[in-house]
Amino acid sequence: MFGREKDPVTALATPAGDESNPTEVAGKGRPTPKRKEAEAANKRPLVPTDRKAAGKTGKNAAREARNREYQAMQSGDERSMPAQHRGPVRRYIRDYVDARWNLGEFFLPIAAVFLVLQISLAKAAPGLASLAVLVLYIYVIFAIVDGYIMWRGLRKRLRAKFGEDKLGRGLVMYSLMRAFQLRPTRLPKAQVRRGHKPE
Structure with a gap:
């Protein structure tokens, strides 16, 4: 009663196979999949079947x-x-440490030698065994001081080359850990020769 009257011209049905109809749209050639089928096709198992x-x-x-x-x-x-x-900062640290002689890099072999001396002299000459331990402690102190001097010089170079804002955290331990490793065992492998410090 209150609905709009349909246009009698557009209400007429046009035959499906009539090629003279300009508004006919070709189909996609397959039925539209149901929602459950589409969701099932998109699902991937969280746990693989063959673990x-x-x-x-x-x-x-x-x-x-x-x-x-x-x-x-x-x-x-x-x-x-x-x-x-x-990163360039870490590479610069590696090259700087590898270019110098570090007391810390010889700590492990020297400690092994002094440990053998202490064990072998413990009964025969206890005084010499104690002296060996004392010398080892002195060497450790000198190695730590050498590492501190190295880091002070390296920090000045890093600030001048990269700026304070480019220096991240953990650089002190990164440089010291490398300085206390034997050169042939360092990873990444040393890329510079002794005495050739980076610019």
């Missing part, structure tokens, strides 16, 4: 990643290095 195969694949991927990182640490390619070794 053994998935675990093997994960282990292989982790092993390949470790191999890439190790090769990068040997060659100096920072793109595949772990994040804690990347």
Whole structure:
């Protein structure tokens, strides 16, 4: 009663196969999937069905990643290095530490020698054994002082080259830990010769 009257012209149905109808739209050629079917197709299992195969694949991927990182640490390619070794600041620290002679890098072999001396002289000459321990402690103190002097000089260079805002946290321990490692065992591998400090 209150509805609009339909236009008698547009209300007429046009035959489906009539090619003369300009408003006919071609179909997509397949039925529209139901909502349940579409949701089921998009679902992915949270837990893989074959856990053994998935675990093997994960282990292989982790092993390949470790191999890439190790090769990068040997060659100096920072793109595949772990994040804690990347960046120009960390590279500068490594080159600076590797270019100088550090007392700390000889700590482990010297400590091993003095430990053998202490054990061998403990019964035969207790006084000499105690002296060996004292000399080792003195060497440790000198190594720590040498590391502190190294860091003071390195910090001045880092501030002048990169600026204070570019220096992140953990650089002191990063440089000291490298200084207390034997040069052949350092990773990333040393890329500079002794005496060739970076500019």
